Amino acid sequence: MSIKVIAFDADDTLWVNEPFFREAEEKFASLLEDFMPTHACIKELYRTEIGNLNLYGYGIKGFMLSMIETAMRITDQKIPISVVEKVIAIGREMLEKPVELLPGVEAVLKSLNGDFRMVMATKGDLLDQERKLKKSGLEKYFHHIEIMSEKRVPDYQKLMLHLDVIPGEFVMMGNSLKSDILPVLELGGHGIHIPFHITWEHEQVEHEIRHEFFYQVEHISEAADLIRKMR
Helix, strand or coil, rough: CCCCCCEEEEECCCCCCCHHHHHHHHHHHHHHHCCCCHHHHHHHHHHHHHHHHHHCCCCHHHHHHHHHHHHHHHHHCCCCCHHHHHHHHHHHHHHCCCCCCCHHHHHHHHECCCCEHHHHHHEHHHHHHHHHHHHCCCHHHEEEEEECCCCCCHHHHHHHHHHCCCHHHEEEEEEEEEEHHHHHHHHHCEECCCCCCCCHHHCCCCCCCCCCEEECCCCCCHHHHHHHHHH
């Protein structure tokens, strides 16, 4: 069965994202070092983020709200307004970061352009992801942009239905086994994992994946070569 659609994750597949969150966590923890050690503070922040996912979804704005909530809890509601202002400044700085493309990304998109329908399928805050895509200069390569609140089996089913392809004609590539690969494999599609050197704890998968349509490469250029062979 020939491949018709290639879907690309965005954050940490096309451009750098997760290191900015790790940097922000350290800055946040330093603001509260008089109340709690850095490691414990970051752990508390993560607990708050996970508890808020159903309310805020993924992205920097929800992260900012979780930082404020965590700071209030850690300080027993005694957080100075100046610290709240600094937390907001951390979030604004993240939102204003330049988009840093990962090596080889645009060359790969150029090389595949015209041979396949290419889709960007990412999750997160709609406004922020649209902003990053515009700044990246990559929008022209994509047939369709899908910004999801979640990446689960029903979400990929909906995407494939919209694109009028069956799972065997669909390839998803990305850095997250949990969000980018496993749901697509469950549907019978192809998943190409491109690991990034930092993975958010919530996205980590510990078990080994065995599936005839699962592939792992070290660089996006290898994924492009693999897709051509699959075709």
